[in-house]
Amino acid sequence: MDAKDSLLIPIFQLILSIFTNMKKMEYRVIGVMSGTSLDGLDLVFAEINFNDEVDFSIVNSETIPYSAEWRQKLSSAINLDPAALHQLDVEYTSYLSNVISQFIQKNDIDLLDAVCSHGHTVKHRPKDGITLQIGNLPQLGKALGIPVVCDFRVQDVELGGQGAPLVPIGDKLLFNQYKYCINLGGFANISQEKDSQRIAYDICPVNTVSNYFMQKIGEEYDENGKLARSGELNEELLEELNSLKFYRKKPPKSLGVEWVNSDILPLIEKYKIEIPEILKTYTVHVAIQIAKSLDDDPSSDVLLTGGGVFNTYLIEELKLRSSCNFIIPDNQVIDFKEALIFALLGVLKLRGEINVLSSVTGAKIDHSSGRIYEP
The missing domain is CATH 3.30.420.40 (ATPase, nucleotide binding domain)
Structure with missing residues (x-):
């Protein structure tokens, strides 16, 4: 092997290494x-x-x-x-x-x-x-x-x-133009960048609870929050819901159906009130807990996604309690984010x-x- 060949070998190895380590884009x-x-x-x-x-x-x-x-x-x-x-x-x-x-x-x-x-x-x-x-x-x-x-x-x-939650890495990489990303699904969760790191946690149950009570009357969900809107607000129940220990915990924190079954449903059902009153009170509770998670700054953009976005009554109650700028994207992002x-x-x-x-x-x-x- 001559000197020329000996020089070509490391160059070839370098080129091969570059192609081997190139990631699919x-x-x-x-x-x-x-x-x-x-x-x-x-x-x-x-x-x-x-x-x-x-x-x-x-x-x-x-x-x-x-x-x-x-x-x-x-x-x-x-x-x-x-x-x-x-x-x-x-x-x-x-x-x-x-x-x-x-x-x-x-x-x-x-x-x-x-x-x-x-x-x-x-x-x-x-x-x-x-x-x-x-x-x-x-x-x-x-x-x-x-x-x-x-x-x-x-x-x-x-x-x-x-x-949990696992979605915040996607908020960080795909939706970082918003100060807050909130998903309103079975549970509400929030994600934001704070002190140069992503912070996120579950806020409270949403559709997991409302759908449970709607199914008791043969419906899958409360369309547009119509039934909740028609109910009376139960102040005593609202106070008990807002006093649950989970809401005082610092992140990281997450929720599962087990907590709904052990802490939320028994608390609501002991009141023996009609479903419209339950839904009204619970919707206001959700709006209060979400608003507490925000900074109430009109310049703060909040991306809202998930099925709960279509509950217009919930969104109205949320806007009553926060001055943030709530952004509802197209239906494809709402439903499939x-x-x-x-x-x-x-x-x-x-x-x-x-x-x-x-x-x-x-x-x-x-x-x-x-x-x-x-x-």
């Missing part, structure tokens, strides 16, 4: 989200690119409502013994694969890098080291024939975190980059969470 992914309000499965097909700032385009989106049978199965899953819960996990994973496959076929989607799925939360008791989302079994990747990224919460709880961000979480996992922030969850470190299942 554009991704075609499906994000799947099932929330605690049990409205249904939210699916988005999105293109996410990292060429400059992280950017996205939602190409297709759809909500698949849960049947009455699936709503009953999921709402009662928390009470199942381990064997029955495992069987439900298998059934739900199969159900997910069918829904996702139909979404792919309907929209003629190809060249997918991954399906990124949240699963459905059955148990969330982070102080006991427990969080469980069903639908995150390896069979999902095998059934779809596509890489699957899922089970995003478990690692964070193992690292001492709350396992969380599914979009779980698509982003999956891409970050594929890239080996941080997708969970310790400043948000209280975990020991920032980390890249989730499991990757190859087909």
